[in-house]
Amino acid sequence: MTPFVYEPAVYDGTNASLTSAVSSDGWPEIGKRYRIPPRCGVAVRLHEGQFLSVENTHGTQVCDFWAYLAADMGQFLSMSHCRTRLQSVSPKIGDVLVTNLRQPLLEIINDTSPGVHDTVMSCCDWPRYQLLGCTDYHDNCADNLRMALAAIGLSAPLVPDPFNLWMNIPITQDGATSFQSTVSSAGDRFDMRALADCIAVMSACPQDKNPINGEDAMPSELHFSVGT
């Protein structure tokens, strides 16, 4: 028997992600500007052909992003498969993002920022903040993903690697990485068109132990809307 104990949907603490859903089933009002509270996550359903516009409201905030195929949450946006397809660690406008089965899931159709995003770092989670010295629960992107899905009646079948919008992780020639502040501006937008019916999840990363969300390490809100 294959032992499987880990429960990917169980969160280690709670926050307003549980009460920030766009609706009870995740379907949004088209064109409405939704808010993602600081340190929280929100999930939204997209029909094939619709686009999601994520707004870096204050310019300094990283958005951890995930997407699952609506018909099968075992199929999800996979950063490693994107990198192989794109032959790049830095997706750009026009690039098609794919699932773990290499199926087209989203296309990047607009990016008003300088295009600095991350595909190599894991999302923050409670173990990460414990390693950073926290003893009391700290909001984290993994739990935000879990709660955002729970808030629309779904459970996370796993926690995929995130597409970290606006996250600035330079990679040196010898492979070293570092956590740098975003190079985006207030109001910058990152737009993706759904190439299949999917569930998108966004987390306003609560990281306040390094400058990834600005030199003041102050996580802030994000906004988004869905268009046709």
Next chain:
Amino acid sequence: MTPFVYEPAVYDGTNASLTSAVSSDGWPEIGKRYRIPPRCGVAVRLHEGQFLSVENTHGTQVCDFWAYLAADMGQFLSMSHCRTRLQSVSPKIGDVLVTNLRQPLLEIINDTSPGVHDTVMSCCDWPRYQLLGCTDYHDNCADNLRMALAAIGLSAPLVPDPFNLWMNIPITQDGATSFQSTVSSAGDRFDMRALADCIAVMSACPQDKNPINGEDAMPSELHFSVGT
């Protein structure tokens, strides 16, 4: 209800991975030199404290590598969590490799090669070869992982991103990647000590559509042994 259709353990074709197990339960004979046939995968169990020595027999072969916690295969070696911990995309001697829950799983204790390994590319799979133009089944690392586990009585609960030993994927300053030949030599060894009881899986990558396994694109065998 959360839809989950994907069956991660199901392979798209078969090869000698199904008949290349070290034993029916995956426990090896200590000190014995085992062969991984070209284009195939083998799984082996490690007790905490034991070390696995992987040998690049002919110097040109990439080894896709995975590891799962023996007590819970929902916990596995995670490249993205390693990169976050190590602040690097290039693990080196002395580095501790961690799981998706950030628990120490393996330590790199020796590497006789120049240290060029990959952590950013997905393993090859049948969809990848279909995209590369194959119409008949092509051996692939994802299926090798599935079969290697099946050969010791386990089923793959998911296909994690691999640690691609000796795989040469330079990353340029603008994030572009490319598939280059290994810079290792015949007989190079890469040794890892188990920091927890685990199941390691190795695949002699069958990629023959680019020069990743040598300029002649000829996949070859690997060897390994387990020591105390």
